[in-house]
Amino acid sequence: MSTDNSNKKLKKKRKFGAKSILSTFIVLFLLLGVTAGGIIFAVLKNTSPIDPSNIQNMLDDSSFIYDKDGNLIEKVHSDSFRSVVSIETMPKDLQNAFIAIEDERFYKHHGVDPKRIIGAVIYDLKTMSKAQGASTITQQLAKNIYLTHEKTYTRKIKDMYYALELERYLTKDQILEMYLNTIYLGRGATGAQAAAQTYFSKDVSELNVAECAIIAGITKNPSRYSPFTTEKIASGESLDNIQLIFYPNSTKAESIPAEESALFSQMLSKGLIDKFQYDQLNKGEIVVRKAVLNPSSVERQLTVLGKMLELGFISQEQYDEAKSYPIEIKIGSKSASGISSYFGDLVKKQVLQELITEKGFSEDEARDTLYKGGLRIYSTMDMNMQKIVEKEFENPANFPGSFKDSSGTVQPQASMVIMDPKNGEVRALVGGRMIGGTKIFNRAINPRQPGSAIKPLAAYLPALDKGMTAATIIDDSPHYDDKGNLWPRNYDRKYGGPSTMRALLTRSSNVGTVKLAEMLSTSKAQSVKTMISYLEKLGISTIVKSKDNPSINDENFSLSMGGMSKGVTNLELTAAYGAIANSGVHNEPIFFTRAETANGDVLLENKPKTRKVVSAQVAFILQDLMKSVVEDGTGSRAKIANMPVAGKTGTTSNNYDAWFVGYTPYYVGATWIGSDLPRELSTGSKMSAMLWSKIMSQVHSGLPAKQFDQPDGIIKVSICSVSGKLASSNCGGHVKSEVFASGTEPKSYCSLSHYVAPVEPVEEQPTDANGLSPNEAEWENQVEEWLDNGNTDNNSTTNNNGNGNGKGNNKPPQDNSAVPEGY
Numbered sequence: 001m002s003t004d005n006s007n008k009k010l011k012k013k014r015k016f017g018a019k020s021i022l023s024t025f026i027v028l029f030l031l032l033g034v035t036a037g038g039i040i041f042a043v044l045k046n047t048s049p050i051d052p053s054n055i056q057n058m059l060d061d062s063s064f065i066y067d068k069d070g071n072l073i074e075k076v077h078s079d080s081f082r083s084v085v086s087i088e089t090m091p092k093d094l095q096n097a098f099i100a101i102e103d104e105r106f107y108k109h110h111g112v113d114p115k116r117i118i119g120a121v122i123y124d125l126k127t128m129s130k131a132q133g134a135s136t137i138t139q140q141l142a143k144n145i146y147l148t149h150e151k152t153y154t155r156k157i158k159d160m161y162y163a164l165e166l167e168r169y170l171t172k173d174q175i176l177e178m179y180l181n182t183i184y185l186g187r188g189a190t191g192a193q194a195a196a197q198t199y200f201s202k203d204v205s206e207l208n209v210a211e212c213a214i215i216a217g218i219t220k221n222p223s224r225y226s227p228f229t230t231e232k233i234a235s236g237e238s239l240d241n242i243q244l245i246f247y248p249n250s251t252k253a254e255s256i257p258a259e260e261s262a263l264f265s266q267m268l269s270k271g272l273i274d275k276f277q278y279d280q281l282n283k284g285e286i287v288v289r290k291a292v293l294n295p296s297s298v299e300r301q302l303t304v305l306g307k308m309l310e311l312g313f314i315s316q317e318q319y320d321e322a323k324s325y326p327i328e329i330k331i332g333s334k335s336a337s338g339i340s341s342y343f344g345d346l347v348k349k350q351v352l353q354e355l356i357t358e359k360g361f362s363e364d365e366a367r368d369t370l371y372k373g374g375l376r377i378y379s380t381m382d383m384n385m386q387k388i389v390e391k392e393f394e395n396p397a398n399f400p401g402s403f404k405d406s407s408g409t410v411q412p413q414a415s416m417v418i419m420d421p422k423n424g425e426v427r428a429l430v431g432g433r434m435i436g437g438t439k440i441f442n443r444a445i446n447p448r449q450p451g452s453a454i455k456p457l458a459a460y461l462p463a464l465d466k467g468m469t470a471a472t473i474i475d476d477s478p479h480y481d482d483k484g485n486l487w488p489r490n491y492d493r494k495y496g497g498p499s500t501m502r503a504l505l506t507r508s509s510n511v512g513t514v515k516l517a518e519m520l521s522t523s524k525a526q527s528v529k530t531m532i533s534y535l536e537k538l539g540i541s542t543i544v545k546s547k548d549n550p551s552i553n554d555e556n557f558s559l560s561m562g563g564m565s566k567g568v569t570n571l572e573l574t575a576a577y578g579a580i581a582n583s584g585v586h587n588e589p590i591f592f593t594r595a596e597t598a599n600g601d602v603l604l605e606n607k608p609k610t611r612k613v614v615s616a617q618v619a620f621i622l623q624d625l626m627k628s629v630v631e632d633g634t635g636s637r638a639k640i641a642n643m644p645v646a647g648k649t650g651t652t653s654n655n656y657d658a659w660f661v662g663y664t665p666y667y668v669g670a671t672w673i674g675s676d677l678p679r680e681l682s683t684g685s686k687m688s689a690m691l692w693s694k695i696m697s698q699v700h701s702g703l704p705a706k707q708f709d710q711p712d713g714i715i716k717v718s719i720c721s722v723s724g725k726l727a728s729s730n731c732g733g734h735v736k737s738e739v740f741a742s743g744t745e746p747k748s749y750c751s752l753s754h755y756v757a758p759v760e761p762v763e764e765q766p767t768d769a770n771g772l773s774p775n776e777a778e779w780e781n782q783v784e785e786w787l788d789n790g791n792t793d794n795n796s797t798t799n800n801n802g803n804g805n806g807k808g809n810n811k812p813p814q815d816n817s818a819v820p821e822g823y
Helices: 002-045 052-058 092-102 114-127 137-146 153-169 172-182 192-200 209-220 258-269 275-282 295-310 316-324 342-359 363-372 383-394 451-465 501-506 510-518 524-537 557-561 570-581 616-632 685-699 776-788
Strands: 063-066 072-076 228-231 244-248 286-293 376-379 413-420 425-430 473-476 497-500 585-587 592-596 602-605 610-612 646-651 657-663 668-674 714-720 735-741
Touching: 052 153, 063 342, 072 342, 092 137, 092 172, 092 209, 092 295, 137 153, 137 172, 172 192, 192 209, 209 295, 209 316, 258 275, 275 286, 286 295, 295 316, 342 363, 342 376, 342 425, 342 592, 342 602, 383 413, 383 425, 383 685, 413 570, 413 685, 451 501, 451 510, 451 524, 451 557, 451 570, 451 616, 451 646, 451 657, 473 501, 473 510, 497 501, 501 510, 501 616, 510 524, 510 557, 524 557, 570 585, 570 616, 570 646, 570 657, 570 668, 616 646, 616 714, 616 735, 646 685, 657 685, 668 685
Parallel strands: 063 376
Antiparallel strands: 063 072, 228 286, 244 286, 376 592, 413 425, 413 668, 473 497, 585 610, 592 602, 646 657, 657 668, 714 735
């Protein structure tokens, strides 16, 4: 009896104990629920609302720059590369691979998977960590778009809430599309399309099952499961089928070992690297490694394939085939090979400027739009022309006397611009040679002294526009500055006597140019202002005025010969000559024609800003004068076969800068050669003229032969080249055919006897330390004697109507031989 009572009491105690424990757990669960509810309420109270309908606009998308024919030049992105594509473009196997490994109940839950959450909580409690993820694909999308990647329960609560909101407004396919465009997949690639291009150099639509699985496997740990790792390239290792990847060199070496330099040369010869990468490698600015298949990534791939098989996404046969498929890494390129960054940098700069000025964007908004807005930017580049210039700039034979300076940069340096003068579209631009990298110093947009290349623009164009003609006579005789010093001097130390404007420009007379410039207005001061006014209308922005710098400025007649405080940029000089080629209308250079959004909507339409500078007739006459420069004068080395060329050479003091600027009926272009730190070149402007001809001959290959268009209102008249008047029977060998704007031709006939006193030419001699040649004093004495004999006055001219004063039958010391080459 007592035993039975004891058993009954024990049973009641156990029953009470069980009830007590259950009650305790219920109370604790309720307390935890209330506490958790309070925490969740507090978190959600401070959670910002979202607008799922706007999610597409929140995706960062890399922009792309294309040439004028739609060929990719450069992918523009910030820290990561992304290219947004529609889900219809993505293989079903890729979608299923991500669902299998990331969220197998994706199509069954409503944004949050309770079963997975419980499993993750139990795991975290067991391990006392936050290591187990429970996020669905929808939660991961919410995190990628709206939140940070910190591992806190607060963030977990928020991404669950946002996931539920996304599921209310978006379909499953929309969510999956956004997710596959936002997931980070290592090596700077964000989204499946970027990953396909980064690891396999192919479009996402071309991925097979094996490649889909290896990409889906990256998400767990992008650093660990990237499809490739990098290794150093061993000396003597075969370079066949090798995949290269480049990194900035954080520990720049003092010098590159000979065996490494030899390896770089081998890579260049095999076409594995371009000349720009070669330059950076030899300078130690970047390092190169080979990409090899990552074993951890392959293991992860098998896990993904196994999960796909388990869920019925693939068959056993597909599994076996994918498992045995040899993964081949092929590193995708983010820019066109062999193309320097100079052009692309200017495209980006101009897009930013237009976004700010035309669209009213702030600087930050413009930058975000360019680097993250998924723009499709159509540039003006002609890829073929650009590669021609790049190729010739790579050829050391085009730059005699080349050397490397203390920084390892090849000297002399050079720049070239080629532009379509009719619309201002820049077709090719290079701002240096044998230099790699991005955002590098661009010599095409940094000023250098132009030398005589400025003469047609500063003096001859305004003179023609002011009523003078190609037959106007200027006395190329000694000229003195305001202090009584003989200035300027012609480069050959000789004078030509009375000469037409055409003759002066053909032989690039300094004296004749200064005298012409002095005649542009009623006073010398006004004449200088006239020069500046025309140069500014031609787009030259680097002129220094006295109000900006009273002591050093360009308000003097040295400007007419290219003596400038800052100089002029190649780009602006090209566009200025383009105005002459374009019948007197200046087009500001443009580097892109339009920028579209990822949806194809036109965001920017870039049209050149035009400005009429002179009439078509004035422009044509100056053009004809510059044709003579190429046909008979200093620019003869710039000729190209079966195509007329008009242009002008330019050489600065001590041969520091060498120019040729010219154009054909198709394109205008300018070449500059010079050292970064001024140093005498081995030759003058003939080097630039020859390079211009070599490049432009290739550019015009296959183009139909064509002459310059002649506008209405142009006539040709036979004139005397000594007097500038209509030719008479006495003019003999001095008769020349000259072009005029109708109504400006001379009206009277020449009456001169044309006697020219024979004078032995005085050859130019090497200068001494004082800048005087051994025969300088003798030469100056001849000039003074010639003046004392009353042969001419200081500024003797004959106007455009041929009504000159008749002086100048005799000439000062001169040389009738051909113009020296290369000036």
